[in-house]
Amino acid sequence: MLLFxxxxxxxxxxxxxxSWRILGSIDTFLLSWFFTGSYKAAGAIAVxxxxxxxxxxxxxxxxxxNVSWGFAEDKEEALPGDRPA
Structure with missing residues (x-):
């Protein structure tokens, strides 16, 4: 399948x-707790x-x-004197 x-x-x-979700969920929990004042509501939102x-x-x-845009080209770096004869 093309997507994979x-x-x-x-x-x-x-x-x-x-790993990203762990970091994001901690952020969501803290912000939710700050805005709602309820750690239970914050936990439900985070989960x-x-x-x-x-x-x-x-x-x-x-x-x-699958998007090739933005990758550096893979080129072998030739050493000086390594030119084909």
Whole structure:
């Protein structure tokens, strides 16, 4: 399937999604607690948000893996004197 081809292994994309969600969920919890004043409401918001955003991030990351724009070209650097004869 075109969406799932790319340079990164699925396990790498998944690990990145998990680590990003942990950081994002801490942020969401703290902001929700600040605005609602309730740690229970903040927890409910953070848990719900984890489930939706982890899935969205994974597919977003896999889609971007298929975009070649923005990558440096892979070129072998020739040493001086290594020209073909």
């Amino acid at each position: 081809r790319g340079r990164e292994a699925h396990s790498r994309s998944f690990a990145k999604a998990v 719900t948000e984890v489930l939706t955003k982890m899935v969205l991030y994974y597919f977003h990351e896999r889609a971007w893996a």
